[in-house]
Amino acid sequence: MIIEDDIQIRENLKDLLEKNSYQVVVLEDFKNALEKILLEKANLLLLDINIPYISGEILIQDIRKKSNIPIIMVTSYNNETDEALSISYGADDYITKPYNPNILLLRIKNILRRVNKYYNDKIIYKDLIFDISKGTIKNNNKEIILTKNETIIFSYLLSHKEEIVSRDELMTILWDNTEFINDNTLTVNISRLRKKLEELETTIHIDTRKSRGYILL
Amino acid sequence: MRLKYYLIDKIYFIIIFLSSYLLITLILLAFKQEVLIIPISIILLVSLISLLLIDYFRKRKFYTDLLENINYLDKAYIVLETLNRPSFYEGKLLYDAFYKINKSMNENIKVKEEQFVNTKEYIEMWIHEVKKPIATLSLVLNKAPRKTKNIIKNLEDYVDQVLYYTRSENAEKDYFIKEVDLSSVIKNVGVRNMDDLLLNKIDFKVDKITSLVYTDMKWLEFIINQIINNCIKYKKKENSYIKIYVLEDSNKTDLVIEDNGIGIPDIDIKRVFDKTFTGSNGINRRTSTGMGLYIAKNLCQRLGHNISIISEENLYTKVIISFGKSKYFEVLK
Numbered sequence: 001m002i003i004e005d006d007i008q009i010r011e012n013l014k015d016l017l018e019k020n021s022y023q024v025v026v027l028e029d030f031k032n033a034l035e036k037i038l039l040e041k042a043n044l045l046l047l048d049i050n051i052p053y054i055s056g057e058i059l060i061q062d063i064r065k066k067s068n069i070p071i072i073m074v075t076s077y078n079n080e081t082d083e084a085l086s087i088s089y090g091a092d093d094y095i096t097k098p099y100n101p102n103i104l105l106l107r108i109k110n111i112l113r114r115v116n117k118y119y120n121d122k123i124i125y126k127d128l129i130f131d132i133s134k135g136t137i138k139n140n141n142k143e144i145i146l147t148k149n150e151t152i153i154f155s156y157l158l159s160h161k162e163e164i165v166s167r168d169e170l171m172t173i174l175w176d177n178t179e180f181i182n183d184n185t186l187t188v189n190i191s192r193l194r195k196k197l198e199e200l201e202t203t204i205h206i207d208t209r210k211s212r213g214y215i216l217l
Numbered sequence: 218m219r220l221k222y223y224l225i226d227k228i229y230f231i232i233i234f235l236s237s238y239l240l241i242t243l244i245l246l247a248f249k250q251e252v253l254i255i256p257i258s259i260i261l262l263v264s265l266i267s268l269l270l271i272d273y274f275r276k277r278k279f280y281t282d283l284l285e286n287i288n289y290l291d292k293a294y295i296v297l298e299t300l301n302r303p304s305f306y307e308g309k310l311l312y313d314a315f316y317k318i319n320k321s322m323n324e325n326i327k328v329k330e331e332q333f334v335n336t337k338e339y340i341e342m343w344i345h346e347v348k349k350p351i352a353t354l355s356l357v358l359n360k361a362p363r364k365t366k367n368i369i370k371n372l373e374d375y376v377d378q379v380l381y382y383t384r385s386e387n388a389e390k391d392y393f394i395k396e397v398d399l400s401s402v403i404k405n406v407g408v409r410n411m412d413d414l415l416l417n418k419i420d421f422k423v424d425k426i427t428s429l430v431y432t433d434m435k436w437l438e439f440i441i442n443q444i445i446n447n448c449i450k451y452k453k454k455e456n457s458y459i460k461i462y463v464l465e466d467s468n469k470t471d472l473v474i475e476d477n478g479i480g481i482p483d484i485d486i487k488r489v490f491d492k493t494f495t496g497s498n499g500i501n502r503r504t505s506t507g508m509g510l511y512i513a514k515n516l517c518q519r520l521g522h523n524i525s526i527i528s529e530e531n532l533y534t535k536v537i538i539s540f541g542k543s544k545y546f547e548v549l550k
């Protein structure tokens with residue numbers, strides 16, 4: 001659910017989230033915002049700190065009295081205090097405008113995963129078992145060990161399996177994990193990852209879609 | 218207030234008094250009243266000296282305090298608050314005039330201050346508003362090519378520069394100092410400049426940094442962003458890199474941002490932190506405003522960090538930000 005008073009941002013945020021297969025509800029009238037939010041029973045709230053009729057901070061405090069729905073605060077104040085405060089009022093995370101859409105999506109995903117407790121270190125896809133914390137992939141044939149970069153790339157591809165993932169998305173995720181690699185390194189990492197998958201003799205492979213990105217099939 | 222100058226100032230008074238005395242003596246001589254000369258002389262001279270001394274000491278306290286306090290106060294304009302209204306007439310006139318001048322100046326300053334605060338508020342509000350369409354753009358153009366996304370980043374940088382300029386010029390304390398993980402600040406700046414760095418084929422080499430420093434996270438992000446922008450702007454054509462590392466010693470943490478760009482000529486290096494200074498490098502580049510480092514230095518001063526720059530032309534530029542390890546913050550913990 002999106003609580004945002006700027007129509008342009010609201011609609012585009014909605015588009016972005018829907019494209020990434022989330023169901024989105026937006027609040028268009030901010031009167032009685034609290035009741036409307038509680039009625040909706042959404043899984044996650046994206047809340048602008050600065051909305052009409054009520055301050056975002058008070059709203060969070062009110063919501064927290066009745067619900068523990070995960071909240072990501074969206075702020076455009078470049079102000080450390082607001083953010084520190086919004087966390088202390090009970091928001092789960094915050095992001096400052098203008099935000100990097102890929103990072104926003106990543107934050108949403110992390111929070112949902114944490115809250116819904118379906119966060120599992122081991123992900124099974126077809127015949128592979130991927131262990132994120134150990135950084136290994138195994139199947140009946142053998143087990144291979146991935147480097148940190150390969151783990152980040154593979155887990156992102158896996159969470160977008162059978163979808164095209166652009167190189168820029170991968171780059172953003174890697175840089176957000178303090179792996180400041182360049183284009184060549186990404187290419188090298190992908191081809192190493194491919195080789196390791198081949199070693200496993202699995203049907204799962206990474207395809208290149210020219211000038212669009214990669215896809216895990 | 219010195220007696221010597223006081224007497225010099227009263228010279229006409231003294232001359233007229235002495236000439237009258239001389240005249241009186243002559244008149245007494247003319248009327249053959251010699252016996253009166255001595256007592257009259259004593260009376261007149263005693264009254265001259267006491268008149269001068271009484272007047273001098275009445276004024277001395279007021280003027281001495283006034284002059285001393287002006288020198289001693291760091292804000293000389295509040296001197297009137299430290300003085301009592303004097304008892305002599307000229308002093309009263311002066312005191313009252315000062316009071317009126319002060320009041321009118323204060324009113325004038327207040328008007329200017331209000332204008333300044335209004336402008337600042339308007340700018341902050343405007344930036345708040347302009348960030349909305351920028352946010353929308355970055356949402357819409359999420360899948361756009363790097364070059365396009367980089368234009369949005371540039372736009373954002375310019376907007377931020379205005380915001381931090383107004384903040385740095387303003388005496389209000391709108392920062393918030395707490396313990397900050399240096400590596401997360403660098404990560405944010407890195408992600409923000411990712412497209413620009415990749416487009417320019419600049420290797421971004423960051424050491425493993427574990428230092429915690431006391432600073433305002435957003436301000437520091439802006440400062441480092443300015444420096445990285447300069448590294449990108451003044452890079453060499455090939456094999457460019459930016460290295461970021463930390464040097465620690467017992468009383469400070471130095472963050473070093475080093476590039477192998479075109480460097481800064483010796484004649485310019487002392488002036489790089491000056492307002493609107495662009496130097497010979499900047500003149501050749503359209504986008505140089507000469508504001509980035511000036512604002513960065515200003516913000517560093519406000520936060521209590523030291524910022525310095527060393528460079529050799531055509532070889533390297535190193536910007537060093539030093540964070541003190543203050544006992545004060547240790548106590549706060």
